[in-house]
Amino acid sequence: MRNDIKAKHFQGKVKYTLLIIISVVFISEIMIFTGFTSQLRNTSVPNLQNEIAERVFDKLENTLRTPDTINNINEAYLNINSISEASLASLQKLFLHELESFPVATIIAVGMANGEYREAQRMEDGSMRIGERSTDTGGNLEIWSVDDSFLKKVMEQQVSNYIPAERPWYRSAVYAQKATWSDVYFYSSNNNPAISGNSPLWNSDGEIAGVVTTSISLQGINTFLSKIHVSPGSKIIITESSGLLLASSDNQALISEGGERINGLKSEDPSTASAVMEFFTSSKDSFRIHTDHGWFLVKAGFFNAVSDLDLRIFIISPEKDFTQALDKLALRSYAVLIAMLLCSFIVISIISKKIASPITQLSEYISSVSFDSFSLETNIIAPKIDSASVEIESLLSNFTSMMQRLQNAFSDLDISRKEYKDLIENINSIIMRNSPDGVITYCNPYGLSFYGYTAEELIGSNIMDTILNTGDPENLNIFKKILKQENEYWNGENANITKDGRKVWILWSNRIIRNEDGSVREISAIGHDITGRVEADEKLERSLGEKNILLSEIHHRVKNNLQVIASLINLQLHEISDDRNVESLQMIKSRIQSMSHVHELLYSSTAFAEVNFNDYIRMLGQDILQTFNSAHKSISITVTPGDVEIEIDQAITLGLIVNELISNAVKYAFPERRLGKITVEITEDSESRVSLTVSDDGIGICKAEEKKSGLGTLLITALTKQLDASIETIEDNGTSIRLVFQKQTLKNKYTQ
Incomplete structure (x- = not known):
């Protein structure tokens, strides 16, 4: 009765102590992981937004600098060559080459104060057209298709009474008296909306003799934005300082059916309208918005890296694109931790019973155990003691534990031998042993099957006459190096040959097994087939x-x-x-x-x-x-x-x-x-x-x-x-x- 009470008391103390330790560890892990997840969400998402915004701004700046680059070249050309009918015609061919070199440009043109006008235009299908207006055309703008040599082919369109000085791009340069950007206007040839970079040409009297211009269609900017990868549900919106939509990666309508510009505040896309409203109201560069489609993260900013352009850039991304992976990771981790806690409770209950019960039953065992007769069949379970001091019970407990470990060692050794044999016999790797002179003393079943030999054919044969009989003298040198090296291990790869003559490549890990006097007893090798990798x-x-x-x-x-x-x-x-x-x-x-x-x-x-x-x-x-x-x-x-x-x-x-x-x-x-x-x-x-x-x-x-x-x-x-x-x-x-x-x-x- 006394032993039963002590066993239950000991079992309870062990159980509750382990439960307290496991619970403290579990709570600490939950707190640490929750803090880590929160910190990761608060730092990684803004950093990722900033990296995306920086990449978008850089790409947009490079694109919008194209008109300035083209205009500088054309202005330099006209400064070198006096302005004449011949120089304008030659410049028009240069326009076509520039369109080929700068895919973002749509129309490159020059308009003179005297009404002369030359342009080159890229169509939506990628074909080129040229246009000219002069006294010979009767004041009309003639649009011609061109052949592969950029020579006139067929007149496709004629715009009556075309006056370049009245076009928005010309007037913007005259008004600014310097290189500048125009407001959004519509092409006279196809009525598509566009913006253009424009630079005035000056004569020797300091007067404006004309304007060179390079325009980009708004659809072209849409296409450019759609090619910038942000995330699956993200979009990029560009507005003017007034809020008027200039471009969008999701090809939103920029012009109403009545021909009016659409303000981002009145966009049909709820996320766009909300983002523009929030930015224009609060001037925050990072914020969250909510629509019927869920929460969105917005990164907004001012874009004025290109002269005279004052734009607003909005990068609108579904919040789930940034946080979905973190949320899934957190849920999985919490589930794993809870499962581990439940398993720990079960294991603790089992362990506490198995630790306490044997201690109370082994108190009479110490005198009955003999090392001479000890074996796996020896009974090491002690009988119950009705009256015994704590010291005796402690001594018996320690002795029994030692006997238990000894018996377990015998059992583990026997199990290890069986497991080692099973591993060697069933592993999908070549395991081989050979003597210092190259005679094969063992090869596992996988190795025999791989090389195509029976055990009788391979074991006892020389390795140089069988699997290393490739005709390569380096194989013999490798074998000699293994024997001469000071380290016990050698790793390398070489060509082997199977029984049917097929050449294979094996990655070997060789271990030298030595006698007590240091001489080589045998070489143990493990090989893996890497033929596919070598061929690749x-x-x-x-x-x-x-x-x-x-x-x-x-x-x-x-x-x-x-x-x-x-x-x-x-x-x-x-x-x-x-x-x-x-x-x-x-x-x-x-x-x-x-x-x-x-x-x-x-x-x-x-x-x-x-x-x-x-x-x-x-x-x-x-x-x-x-x-x-x-x-x-x-x-x-x-x-x-x-x-x-x-x-x-x-x-x-x-x-x-x-x-x-x-x-x-x-x-x-x-x-x-x-x-x-x-x-x-x-x-x-x-x-x-x-x-x-x-x-x-x-x-x-x-x-x-x-x-x-x-x-x-x-x-x-x-x-x-x-x-x-x-x-x-x-x-x-x-x-x-x-x-x-x-x-x-x-x-x-x-x-x-």
Whole structure:
């Protein structure tokens, strides 16, 4: 009776102690996980919204800068060539090439104060049209389709009494007296809504002679926004400062049936109307809104990165897109924790009974147990003791526990032997043992089946005569290396051969088993079939090699085509006697060669996306000296040593700038001297800012350019803007021109 009471008391203490420990641990885990989930929701969602908004703003800025870039090029062209019927016709062909280069642009045009007008237009199907208005057209705008050579084909449309000076884009530039953006207007040819970037043209009297314009249709902006991936249910909305809708990624109606602009506050889409209302009311950049379709997260902001554009950007995303995964994770985790708690209660009840009951029954056992007769069949359960001190019961308990562990060890050893045998016999891996001289002493059933041998055929044979009999002498060397190595393990892969002659690849893990004197007793090996992986790797390597060859061939052909163009220009030079024309063709040839050298360096290197610009400048300098250096001058070009790698797009732009700077220095910096020195220095700092300095010890590039300011100077200005670079001129014992710009990396380029 006493033992029963003590057993129940001990059992209760164990049970409740374990329950308290488990409960404390469970509650702590719940609190920690709840706090972690809340913190993750509060930090990751805003961070993700900010990253998405930053990506959208960057892409939109790059797109909306397109009109400024195109207008700068066209304005520079008209500044170089006097405005005439011929120059306008030539500029119209340039418009078509620009449409091919800038997919976001819809119409590129120039309108003159005298009524002359030229345009190039991209249709929705991708085809091109041109339009012109002159005295020859009777004041009407004629729209023509063009062939592959951009020549007039068929007149498709005629707009009567077209006056460019009365168009919104023309009036906006005249009113602003500078480059500016127009309000939304409708094309006269198809009545589609659009906005345009416009730049005035000035004559020598300081009056506006005309306007160059590049327009983007609102549908084109919609299409652009729809291609920006945010989340499955997200949308991007752009409004003007007044709230009028400008574009949307979900192709919402921007114009009412009556031809009026739709304000975002009155949008048919509830989430759009709510987001615009909240932003215009509170000016918050991040907030939640609710509609019949649920909760939405909104990231809003002002967009004024492009001159004269004051827009509002809204990124509207279903809240579930951000939190659904976290909610599911939390529910699953809570379910698992609760299940673990219930299981713990059950296990605790079982353990408490199994721990307490045997203790009270083993008190008489100590004198009856003999190590000599101990076995798995020995009875270690002690009888009940009616009267015994606590010390005796404790001693018997400890002794019984020791006996129990000993008996369990015997049992575990027997179980382990059986489990080890079952594992070896049934595992889907090759398990093999062989002697130091290569004789196979064991192979599991899977290995026998894999190689196609019976146990009688393989066991006792030499490994070099069977599975390693591939004819490769390296197999013997591998076996020798395993025996000579100091470590006990060797991992590697090699080719094996099956009984039917099939070549297979095995990944081996070998362990050397040594005798007490340190000599090798046998080698234990576990092998895994990796034939499929090896064959896939070989196929992938061949495919990668083919693609590298193809990319190199592309750069080679581009370089050859550019060299052919330069050669044709060189042949034409022999047919021209006018010095000015000769100089112009030489400059064109030099610019083409500057681009050709980029592709030459790319196809001759193993990296196809970046150019070593120091090597490039050396090649370019030699070409310029051969083109422009006269017999009575001796000019040298020195390039500072270094390895500045420039991404291909920036390399072509920077190469054209260097070409212009060195060419100008060779032609104009040493008018009355036989000797001259030009130095080119290019460096890169730790923040990927590239500094390029072109210096000469002559009269100076700036003084020479006072006498002549032509296409080269304008091209340098336009290309510098394209690089978003700063330019500085220093006059000290000659002239130095220094450009500084942020280097574009491949990662930044392809994540924009």
